[in-house]
Amino acid sequence: MNVLWVFAHPEPRSLNGALRSHGLSELAAAGHRIRESDLYAMGWNPVVGPGDFGHDPRERLLVGARSEHAHATGGLSADIRAEQDKIAWADAVVLQFPLWWHGMPAxxxxxxxxxxxxxxxxxxxxxxxxxxxxxxGDLAGKRALAVVTAGARGSGLAERGLHGDIQQLLFPLLHGTLFYTGMQVLPPLLVPGADRLTASGGEAAAARLRERLRTLDTAEPIAYRPETGGDYGDDLILRPHLEPGRTGLDVHDRTAPAARPVPAGAR
Structure with missing residues (x-):
């Protein structure tokens, strides 16, 4: 497989840096082809602006329309086009980042x-x-895996955990971004208690990562319901006979445990 590894941590000597090294070694040993985007090392600019699209800053910027035109005409900035080329090349994308304020780094x-x-x-x-x-979508068929470290203990990021279930916390990324664009989204790999891991804990985390990467091309993706599979009506609401009387993000995953009951009076 062609694998793009997107790394978003400012310190290469961190636990994240060590895990990346283990992960890349595992992929290379298995014969996969690898490209990287180390965002901090690249000095990646995270701010959308007129220069992305060759747009005159004196004119009103309509980001959607202008970006679409620039993409179609080859007018996107060189750094954006380079990343799009990597994604087009990749069969799978690994996104590695620490969980900061319940989300990905800016x-x-x-x-x-x-x-x-x-x-x-x-x-x-x-x-x-x-x-x-x-x-x-154009990214259909590609696979995606999020590798996430967190300072919180694993129990706090599990079902009924105070911090929230990790898969639901990452719903905007997993469902609203990756699945939205057509990708097959694998269950995320969480490394909890990252700030308190001992040497043996780090080795165990590396072993878990290597195991997940061995099945990168075969593991079952999250069973999100496709928009056109018949589960949603024209109003984009899940049909009444599916998960009746229930609500919550898990209803969009065919294999998830029963979601929370609908509050009284909300039906």
């Missing part, structure tokens, strides 16, 4: 903001002008 969010432009990652249409999204 530099990684800015990578998505600038690279996943209209016409490339969204706003793509199929036959009859139908928008391709949630399981369809």
């Amino acid at each position: 530099i990684l969010k800015g990578w998505f903001d600038r690279v996943f432009v209209q016409g490339f990652a969204f706003g793509v249409t199929g036959p009859g002008g139908r928008t391709l999204r949630y399981g369809e």
Whole structure:
């Protein structure tokens, strides 16, 4: 496989840096081809601006329309085009980052903001002008794995944990970004208690990462419901006979445990 490894941590000597080294070695030993985007080392600019699209800053900037035009005409800035070329080349994308304030670091969010432009990652249409999204799109067929470290203990990031279940915390990334663009999204790999890991704990985390990477091309993705699979009506609401009387993010995953009951009076 062709694997793009996107790394978003400012310190290469960190636990994240060590895990990346283990991960890349595992992929290389298995014969996979690798490209990297080390965002901090690259000095990646995370801020969308007129220069991304060759736009005159004196004129009003309509980001969606302007980015789509620039993508179609080859007018995107060179750094954006380089990242899009990596994604187009890749069969799988590994996104590695620490969980900061219940989300990804700003530099990684800015990578998505600038690279996943209209016409490339969204706003793509199929036959009859139908928008391709949630399981369809130009990135369909690619696989994605998020490797996430957190200072919190694992129990606090599990079901019923105070911090919230990690897969639900990452729903905007996993479902709203990766699955939206058509990618097959693997369950995230969480390394909890990162600030308190002993040497043996670090070795165990590296072993878990290596094991996940061995099945990068075969593991079952999260069973998110595709938009066009018949589970949603024209109003984009899950049909009443599916998960009746329940709500919450898990209803969009066919294999997730039962979601929270709908509060009284909310039906």
